[in-house]
Amino acid sequence: MEDLMKELRNLKxxxxxxxxxxxxxxxxxFSSISSIEHKLNSVENRVVELENEQQILRDxxxxxxIRVDSLFSTIESVENKIEKAEQYSRRENLIFYGISESHSESPQAPKAKLLNMLKTVLPHTN
Structure with missing residues (x-):
């Protein structure tokens, strides 16, 4: 019986x-779970921050x-106004074919060439 008691004590x-x-x-x-929960909360907070930053960037x-579209619209409007102004400034201009015009000569040179040509071609009457 003593062996049995000894065996029970050993088992205990x-x-x-x-x-x-x-x-x-x-x-x-439990310590590992607590650490994982802490890290998970950190990750969740970071994800929320990133989502907020992403929304700000999207906005x-x-x-x-919208600003680029507005600027393109403004550019188009200005280009149209420039085109109208250029057309308006040319409304009284005449084009004479066969009379050369170079940028190096004075603005009066084509006028003088035209007058000489007209004097030659048209008879002079008094």
Whole structure:
């Protein structure tokens, strides 16, 4: 009977040792879970920050696109006004074919050439 009691004590000691190890392992698992939860919360917070920054950037892009469209519209309007102004400035100009005009000569030179040509071609009457 004494052997049986000794065996039971050994079994009890072994069981307590195993329970102590299990408790230690469980404590380690809980520590790991707590650390993982902390890291996960950090990651979630960072994701939220990045999503907010992304939305801000998207809003900025939309605003820039609206501004670019407005500028293109303004450019087109200005180009049309320039074209109208150029057309208006040429309304009284005449083109005479066969009379050369160079940038190096004075603005009066083509006029003088035209008058000489007209004097030659048209008869002079008094």
């Amino acid at each position: 000691d072994f069981t307590q040792k195993c329970l102590t190890e299990i408790k230690y392992d469980i404590h380690g698992i 900025d892009i939309v605003e820039q696109n």
